[in-house]
Amino acid sequence: MSTFHVTMQFQADGPAVEGAWVDGEIALGRYRDWVGSHGSLDGVLIRLTEETTDGHVRVIRAWTKDHGEHQPSPAS
Numbered sequence: 001m002s003t004f005h006v007t008m009q010f011q012a013d014g015p016a017v018e019g020a021w022v023d024g025e026i027a028l029g030r031y032r033d034w035v036g037s038h039g040s041l042d043g044v045l046i047r048l049t050e051e052t053t054d055g056h057v058r059v060i061r062a063w064t065k066d067h068g069e070h071q072p073s074p075a076s
Contacts, residue, residue, distance in 0.1 A: 003051045004060075006031045011043045024050070028061075035063045 004027035007018045021027040031048040038044050046063040062070045 001053060004028075005047075005049045005051060006034060007045075007047045007049070008034050008038060009045045010038075010041065012045070031061060031063075035069070039063050040065055 001022060002024070003020050003022055004024045005018055005020050006027055007016050009016045019027070019030055021030070027048060031046060034046050039046060042065060044063075044065060047059055048061040050058045050060055052058075059072055062072075
């Protein structure tokens with residue numbers, strides 16, 4: 001079973017606020033909430049990641065004010 005994490009940093013290498021959920025839809029909703037409430041701030045980075053039971057972490061979505069949303073391509 002995977003765990004989904006939403007992380008928000010207000011500056012690079014700064015402290016982060018994070019939440020974790022086993023339900024990916026709930027995590028996606030929180031990611032969208034944080035983008036809506038904090039995504040226009042300078043320097044903010046908001047990420048939605050999936051961590052598998054073997055410890056592998058995959059970035060699903062990432063947001064910055066300057067670049068908007070980035071969705072990495074799935075691995076082949």
